[in-house]
Amino acid sequence: MDDAVLVRATAAAAAMVRSTLAERAAWLRAVADALDARTADLVAVADRETHLGEGRLTGEVARTTGQLRLFADVVLEGSYLEATIDQAAPTAAPPRPDLRRMLRPIGPVAVFSASNFPFAFSVAGGDTASALAVGCPVVVKAHPGHPELSRLTAEIVTGALATAGAPTGAFALVEGYEDGIALVGHPAVMAVAFTGSVAGGRALHDLAAARPAPIPFYGELGSVNPVVVTGGADAARGASLAAGLAASFTLGTGQFCTKPGVVFVPEGSAFERALAAVDLPAAGAMLTDSIARGFASGVDRLLAVPGVELVSGSADGPLVVAAPLDALEAHAEELLAEVFGPVTVLVRYGSDERLLASLDKLEGSLTATLHAEESDATAELVERLETVAGRLLFAGWPTGVAVTWSQHHGGPWPSTTSQFTSVGATAVRRFLRPIAYQDAPDAALPPALRDGNPLGIPRRVDGVLGQV
Ligand code: NAP
Numbered sequence: 446m447d448d449a450v451l452v453r454a455t456a457a458a459a460a461m462v463r464s465t466l467a468e469r470a471a472w473l474r475a476v477a478d479a480l481d482a483r484t485a486d487l488v489a490v491a492d493r494e495t496h497l498g499e500g501r502l503t504g505e506v507a508r509t510t511g512q513l514r515l516f517a518d519v520v521l522e523g524s525y526l527e528a529t530i531d532q533a534a535p536t537a538a539p540p541r542p543d544l545r546r547m548l549r550p551i552g553p554v555a556v557f558s559a560s561n562f563p564f565a566f567s568v569a570g571g572d573t574a575s576a577l578a579v580g581c582p583v584v585v586k587a588h589p590g591h592p593e594l595s596r597l598t599a600e601i602v603t604g605a606l607a608t609a610g611a612p613t614g615a616f617a618l619v620e621g622y623e624d625g626i627a628l629v630g631h632p633a634v635m636a637v638a639f640t641g642s643v644a645g646g647r648a649l650h651d652l653a654a655a656r657p658a659p660i661p662f663y664g665e666l667g668s669v670n671p672v673v674v675t676g677g678a679d680a681a682r683g684a685s686l687a688a689g690l691a692a693s694f695t696l697g698t699g700q701f702c703t704k705p706g707v708v709f710v711p712e713g714s715a716f717e718r719a720l721a722a723v724d725l726p727a728a729g730a731m732l733t734d735s736i737a738r739g740f741a742s743g744v745d746r747l748l749a750v751p752g753v754e755l756v757s758g759s760a761d762g763p764l765v766v767a768a769p770l771d772a773l774e775a776h777a778e779e780l781l782a783e784v785f786g787p788v789t790v791l792v793r794y795g796s797d798e799r800l801l802a803s804l805d806k807l808e809g810s811l812t813a814t815l816h817a818e819e820s821d822a823t824a825e826l827v828e829r830l831e832t833v834a835g836r837l838l839f840a841g842w843p844t845g846v847a848v849t850w851s852q853h854h855g856g857p858w859p860s861t862t863s864q865f866t867s868v869g870a871t872a873v874r875r876f877l878r879p880i881a882y883q884d885a886p887d888a889a890l891p892p893a894l895r896d897g898n899p900l901g902i903p904r905r906v907d908g909v910l911g912q913v
Pocket residue numbers: 557558559560561562566586587588589621622625626640641642643644645646648649665666667668701702735736783785860
């Protein structure tokens with residue numbers, strides 16, 4: 446990797462730490478406007494490289510630019526800084542100094558973009574937007590699944606940032622496996638955001654931890670997104686739930702990190718009968734050859750588990766398989782590992798007690814979904830699902846992640862490597878470092894902490910949250 450990329454990013458970091466909230470909001474909006482203006486060109490290149498289709502890709506550009514504008518709002522609102530002031534109390538016992546705490550940018554951030562969202566989780570996606578928003582330069586490692594699109598997006602982002610007055614070096618793109626490794630090991634990089642496989646994320650996480658100066662690694666990895674259908678829900682609407690699952694696990698040819706990959710259903714369910722009769726869509730092209738190979742070997746692994754039966758579809762995908770709880774107990778590792786692509790596993794349970802016990806076998810997921818009636822949505826069931834996932838859905842399907850202030854797109858290992866989200870307003874928290882200033886003269890403080898609240902942002906003063 447050309448070392449000049451990080452030299453420029455380091456220089457930009459020094460300038461960006463002094464940038465105002467309004468300046469950074471303007472940079473993000475400039476990037477959003479520039480991407481919107483080039484939607485047709487971007488979608489044409491993306492469709493050629495990813496086969497995701499014009500409709501989906503056009504929507505994803507809008508989601509991406511909406512995301513950039515949300516982060517502009519987050520910056521201007523200012524509560525993300527967590528500005529907190531405890532005024533001096535010289536007569537207290539013991540006396541207390543004046544202490545003022547806030548969050549500051551961590552420094553240059555490396556972003557590994559995803560294969561399956563060529564806009565929203567790629568070059569100008571949520572990781573890039575949230576790092577730039579809080580004043581961190583970004584170096585993106587392009588995903589090899591859409592190289593031309595990555596270059597075109599980077600060109601648009603770089604141009605828009607320059608026109609809007611952002612420092613040179615605020616953004617850069619690198620390509621190739623070796624450059625990715627070099628980026629994680631580079632002493633100027635202060636954090637890494639990654640979206641991809643468990644194996645790749647784990648390798649890069651360990652590399653970040655093994656550096657002479659370890660850095661935080663925020664990985665969004667693999668997730669099976671369990672769904673539970675209770676007996677009550679099955680009796681009330683088993684057939685419509687089956688249609689909902691079929692649409693959700695085949696969306697984007699099943700290449701969503703939130704795809705429902707394992708569904709617990711009562712034995713002899715109307716849900717399973719309806720699913721066996723649903724017309725599944727034809728198999729779409731997969732994003733990359735390696736993802737296609739991973740899907741084929743994942744399906745082979747599932748079909749080789751004793752007790753697994755084909756419910757619908759074919760091994761080429763999409764397909765639904767089913768297994769009794771006994772098979773899950775003996776082969777949890779094979780049945781509960783993510784298979785990225787259009788396949789879902791039904792697990793048939795005979796009693797609520799056995800269902801609850803089997804949920805303990807689940808690893809961490811981005812989401813968990815409960816389809817229940819009021820009478821059988823027990824607190825125990827909800828608590829069990831809460832322990833495995835970062836977003837708990839009641840009814841509905843997990844594909845589709847709204848970009849809002851309250852969103853959480855994360856979960857226990859292996860769905861992520863941290864407690865943070867990569868989607869929604871609080872995604873910025875990953876790229877911030879707390880600092881407390883003790884007895885600092887007003888002029889030495891960042892404006893967010895100065896007397897009189899010159900930025901007019903929400904602050905906590907002597908324990909009370911307000912706008913003072
Ligand atoms: P991947 O193989 O992990 O690749 C992702 C990126 O990491 C690529 O740029 C790749 O670079 C790099 N990489 C992977 N292993 C590496 C290693 N050992 N050392 C250095 N760099 C490495 O992932 P993918 O195949 O593109 O995506 C599919 C997977 O991503 C699925 O399992 C899916 O669940 C997951 N995913 C998760 C989310 C989420 O939000 N949790 C979203 C989308 C996808 P090179 O290719 O250049 O080597």
